[in-house]
Amino acid sequence: MATVSLKSIIKKFDETQVLYDINLDIVDKEFIVFVGPSGCGKTTLLRIIAGLEEATNGEIEIDGVNVSSAHPIERGISMVFQSYALYPHLNVFENIAFPLRVAKLPKLEIEKLVMRAAETLQLTDRLKFKPGQLSGGQRQRVAIGRSIVRNPKVFLFDEPLSNLDAALRGEMRVELAKLRKSLDATMIYVTHDQVEAMTMADRIVVLSEGKVEQFGTPMELYHRPKTKFVAGFIGHPKMNFLKVPSLSANSKGISVELPEIGEQLLPVETSAKEISGDLEIGIRPEDLKLSKTAKGLPMKVEVMERLGSSTLVYGSVSLNHKFCALLKGDALVGEGETIKLVASPSSFHVFDSNGDAMRRREVPEVIN
Amino acid sequence: MGKYTLLQKTGLYLAMTVFMTFILLPFLEMFMASLRPLEHLFRSPYQFWSNDMSFQAYFDIWNTVPMLARYIFNSVFLASVTTALCLSFVIPAAYAYARFHFKGKSVTLGLFLAVNMFAGAVLLIPLYKLLRSMGLLNTYAAMFVPGAAFLVPTGIWLLKSYLEKIPIELEESAWIDGASRIYILRKVVIPLAVPGLIVVGVATFIGAYAQQFLFAITFNQKREFMPLPAGIFEFVGYQSVIWNQLMAASIVGIIPVLLIFLFLQRYLVEGLTKGALKG
Numbered sequence: 001m002a003t004v005s006l007k008s009i010i011k012k013f014d015e016t017q018v019l020y021d022i023n024l025d026i027v028d029k030e031f032i033v034f035v036g037p038s039g040c041g042k043t044t045l046l047r048i049i050a051g052l053e054e055a056t057n058g059e060i061e062i063d064g065v066n067v068s069s070a071h072p073i074e075r076g077i078s079m080v081f082q083s084y085a086l087y088p089h090l091n092v093f094e095n096i097a098f099p100l101r102v103a104k105l106p107k108l109e110i111e112k113l114v115m116r117a118a119e120t121l122q123l124t125d126r127l128k129f130k131p132g133q134l135s136g137g138q139r140q141r142v143a144i145g146r147s148i149v150r151n152p153k154v155f156l157f158d159e160p161l162s163n164l165d166a167a168l169r170g171e172m173r174v175e176l177a178k179l180r181k182s183l184d185a186t187m188i189y190v191t192h193d194q195v196e197a198m199t200m201a202d203r204i205v206v207l208s209e210g211k212v213e214q215f216g217t218p219m220e221l222y223h224r225p226k227t228k229f230v231a232g233f234i235g236h237p238k239m240n241f242l243k244v245p246s247l248s249a250n251s252k253g254i255s256v257e258l259p260e261i262g263e264q265l266l267p268v269e270t271s272a273k274e275i276s277g278d279l280e281i282g283i284r285p286e287d288l289k290l291s292k293t294a295k296g297l298p299m300k301v302e303v304m305e306r307l308g309s310s311t312l313v314y315g316s317v318s319l320n321h322k323f324c325a326l327l328k329g330d331a332l333v334g335e336g337e338t339i340k341l342v343a344s345p346s347s348f349h350v351f352d353s354n355g356d357a358m359r360r361r362e363v364p365e366v367i368n
Numbered sequence: 369m370g371k372y373t374l375l376q377k378t379g380l381y382l383a384m385t386v387f388m389t390f391i392l393l394p395f396l397e398m399f400m401a402s403l404r405p406l407e408h409l410f411r412s413p414y415q416f417w418s419n420d421m422s423f424q425a426y427f428d429i430w431n432t433v434p435m436l437a438r439y440i441f442n443s444v445f446l447a448s449v450t451t452a453l454c455l456s457f458v459i460p461a462a463y464a465y466a467r468f469h470f471k472g473k474s475v476t477l478g479l480f481l482a483v484n485m486f487a488g489a490v491l492l493i494p495l496y497k498l499l500r501s502m503g504l505l506n507t508y509a510a511m512f513v514p515g516a517a518f519l520v521p522t523g524i525w526l527l528k529s530y531l532e533k534i535p536i537e538l539e540e541s542a543w544i545d546g547a548s549r550i551y552i553l554r555k556v557v558i559p560l561a562v563p564g565l566i567v568v569g570v571a572t573f574i575g576a577y578a579q580q581f582l583f584a585i586t587f588n589q590k591r592e593f594m595p596l597p598a599g600i601f602e603f604v605g606y607q608s609v610i611w612n613q614l615m616a617a618s619i620v621g622i623i624p625v626l627l628i629f630l631f632l633q634r635y636l637v638e639g640l641t642k643g644a645l646k647g
Binding site: 099 | 538541556
């Protein structure tokens with residue numbers, strides 16, 4: 001059992017405010033990912049949960065107990081650092097045993113626990129090595145070993161995979177997912193990589209400039225982003241945005257004027273007064289298709305990336321709106337051409353002038 | 369690598385030769401003088417090499433100044449105690465300066481530098497009064513206490529910059545695992561700071577060895593506590609100075625220190641360059 005609740009967390013470093021009124025309720029055994037661009041406050045928030053920083057205001061509860069000013073050890077947390085923070089002068093065994101030595105456990109028990117952790121992480125033949133003699137992935141595993149050995153209630157990970165190369169990162173992602181199943185603990189994971197967030201999280205917290213933009217499951221964030229920021233941050237390649245004039249609104253949705261397509265009804269929930277002036281629409285590259293007719297968003301292709309299974313096309317639509325489309329691998333397009341793109345009306349996202357999304361009426365069932 | 373052109377290389381070696389000549393030539397002359405019989409020293413014209421040279425002075429020194437061995441021991445002993453005492457203050461202080469934020473941090477650090485600008489000689493009279501009122505005159509403590517005090521500021525500056533290079537995550541990680549500050553200092557910081565500690569230790573030892581003469585002749589009258597630089601004065605008589613033996617005694621006195629240096633040299637270079645590269 002380990003729930004984590006953050007209540008109105010505010011953090012200021014001298015005059016600079018980095019976190020604004022953060023409220024989160026994390027359920028027992030949940031895998032939560034804090035994601036956001038650098039400088040959004042995600043690491044600071046993690047350090048506040050860890051007890052390495054004190055919040056300027058607000059409360060942290062773990063298992064319903066207020067731990068806002070408790071020592072990390074009393075919170076029952078452990079943390080894996082971005083740099084792994086392995087002790088270079090100690091071998092793998094001693095690195096993993098460190099928290100147990102601090103706790104003054106009997107020698108035999110230390111040995112038993114370290115061996116068990118080493119087995120889980122396939123480190124048994126590396127116990128005599130110093131961290132300097134290990135590969136990046138092994139170091140990463142030692143760091144995880146040190147955090148699981150004392151069986152904490154909550155695991156905190158601070159960008160643990162960012163120092164690994166792409167292939168190893170994919171591998172460690174799978175290993176972390178497996179480890180998570182065997183540990184049965186609550187995990188909070190910080191990353192700037194939305195792929196890590198999407199693949200590992202039960203729920204994702206998207207942070208921007210010290211505020212929670214959205215808190216939800218990966219598919220919720222993908223299909224129902226609440227703001228333009230979340231829409232642009234989640235998903236790869238990034239969502240395309242286009243400013244268009246709005247025409248009218250009714251109970252079925254909102255009508256906008258799309259370049260060279262003309263009036264198009266987009267099925268979103270809206271109140272009538274929001275229709276005046278320009279709106280911003282968003283469309284994901286993977287929802288775009290080549291038009292079979294002459295009608296479609298005209299896109300001048302500037303760069304093309306053929307990936308085999310798909311083709312990424314970069315270019316611009318109606319003067320300077322950078323656009324990207326994910327087309328079929330064998331799509332017949334060439335650089336310099338102007339292609340026509342279409343998408344189903346239900347796949348459009350619509351944002352008002354504040355950047356808030358209008359709720360889409362039709363989304364795939366997967367998000368429930 | 370071939371980073372330097374021939375011209376640059378020649379210049380480098382030329383500069384090194386000039387530099388080394390100034391440093392090493394006195395030692396050579398010191399050694400040669402110790403080999404010459406006393407009357408040879410004043411022979412004219414100057415002869416670099418002659419047939420009557422011998423190691424006789426090295427045997428005679430122990431009779432001329434019977435307590436010479438004691439002086440050498442005192443020198444090494446005083447420098448060692450000064451270093452140990454100094455480090456016991458420098459380590460916790462440097463750690464605090466490297467890691468904690470507190471009021472007056474930069475002011476006190478600046479003061480430490482300022483203190484270094486006072487030569488010890490300026491403070492001899494007040495120090496004398498202080499030591500007298502503490503009853504420390506004519507003891508070993510009279511030499512190593514002020515000795516250590518003068519070396520602490522430099523030590524703090526040196527070690528502080530070394531400790532700052534130890535990644536803070538290592539300490540945070542230990543802190544999260546429940547380790548106390550003292551435990552972290554003992555088990556994480558000090559083992560990682562060994563090369564830095566050796567640099568500071570050696571710098572302190574050199575400083576202590578060099579400064580003991582001044583403190584010894586002002587704060588101590590007892591012959592059995594005298595370090596070598598003061599004891600060597602016994603070769604200077606009312607009538608004449610036994611130069612060859614004086615030089616021989618000086619060389620013998622340097623040998624223990626020289627041995628320590630040869631042994632530590634490896635660490636010294638490592639310590640001075642470590643942290644320059646990301647490990």
